[in-house]
Amino acid sequence: MKTMLVANWKMNPVTLSDAYALFDATRKSAEKNKNLSVVVAPPTLFINALRTRYKGKKVQFGAQHARGEEGGSHTGDISLRQVKGIGCQYVIIGHAERRALGETDDEVRAKVSAALMLGLIPIVCIGEKTRGSHGEHFDVVRAQLKSVFMDVPTPKVNKVIVAYEPVWAIGAPAPMQPRDMHEMSIFIRKVITECYETELKVPRVIPTVLYGGAVDSTNVHEMQTLGEVAGFLVGRASTTPDSIRVLIQALT
Numbered sequence: 001m002k003t004m005l006v007a008n009w010k011m012n013p014v015t016l017s018d019a020y021a022l023f024d025a026t027r028k029s030a031e032k033n034k035n036l037s038v039v040v041a042p043p044t045l046f047i048n049a050l051r052t053r054y055k056g057k058k059v060q061f062g063a064q065h066a067r068g069e070e071g072g073s074h075t076g077d078i079s080l081r082q083v084k085g086i087g088c089q090y091v092i093i094g095h096a097e098r099r100a101l102g103e104t105d106d107e108v109r110a111k112v113s114a115a116l117m118l119g120l121i122p123i124v125c126i127g128e129k130t131r132g133s134h135g136e137h138f139d140v141v142r143a144q145l146k147s148v149f150m151d152v153p154t155p156k157v158n159k160v161i162v163a164y165e166p167v168w169a170i171g172a173p174a175p176m177q178p179r180d181m182h183e184m185s186i187f188i189r190k191v192i193t194e195c196y197e198t199e200l201k202v203p204r205v206i207p208t209v210l211y212g213g214a215v216d217s218t219n220v221h222e223m224q225t226l227g228e229v230a231g232f233l234v235g236r237a238s239t240t241p242d243s244i245r246v247l248i249q250a251l252t
């Protein structure tokens with residue numbers, strides 16, 4: 001299976017010409033790695049220009065955020081339908097930075113359902129804010145997963161990508177320990193299977209699990225080999241041509 005890299009540019013870069021340069025660096029590095037699938041999530045403002053300019057297939061596009069409603073009085077917002085219409089295949093849902101602005105588990109669940117209905121692949125972010133010594137973070141993650149998958153029908157389970165991002169590692173100097181991620185990956189798969197155990201047919205393949213939080217070229221290889229993850233959701237290290245180049249090289 002290919003390793004997945006989701007480049008979450010967040011509110012970077014400042015200009016469209018810098019966005020072109022960053023996209024080109026990402027694309028060029030990505031094309032050298034056959035075992036990599038890449039999703040770029042630029043600021044919404046740049047998606048259409050980047051997408052219409054790009055004629056290849058290696059890189060796919062995602063939005064960083066969107067609302068589930070068709071339309072309405074939501075100043076400054078965009079809808080999942082618009083995201084789909086502009087040619088995105090993916091949408092990030094429930095990123096910690098959106099949850100910090102008030103996005104709730106219920107909203108995340110509704111958006112995941114709406115995205116699946118539209119044929120968009122949701123990349124759902126989950127993760128605890130802090131980590132205690134008694135394993136409380138497993139309870140947080142279990143509750144988030146149960147909420148996300150409550151409305152996902154069995155045939156759609158494999159269409160959901162789970163990005164585990166412990167909030168304390170986002171923007172931090174270092175990621176979590178790969179061995180702890182290994183344990184968390186197994187836990188995530190177990191909880192998702194539990195969500196469907198009352199059904200006659202438990203989904204055979206379960207969602208792709210990504211890791212996010214302080215991933216860069218110095219730590220990605222170790223996480224890739226020891227973390228039991230299918231790929232990465234990367235913030236800072238995806239936002240300059242040099243940092244994305246070395247990151248993708250380290251994955252190779």
Ligand code: PGA
Binds near residue numbers: 008165212236237
């Ligand atoms: P970071 O952000 O890679 O800059 O830590 C990750 C994320 O928020 O998705």
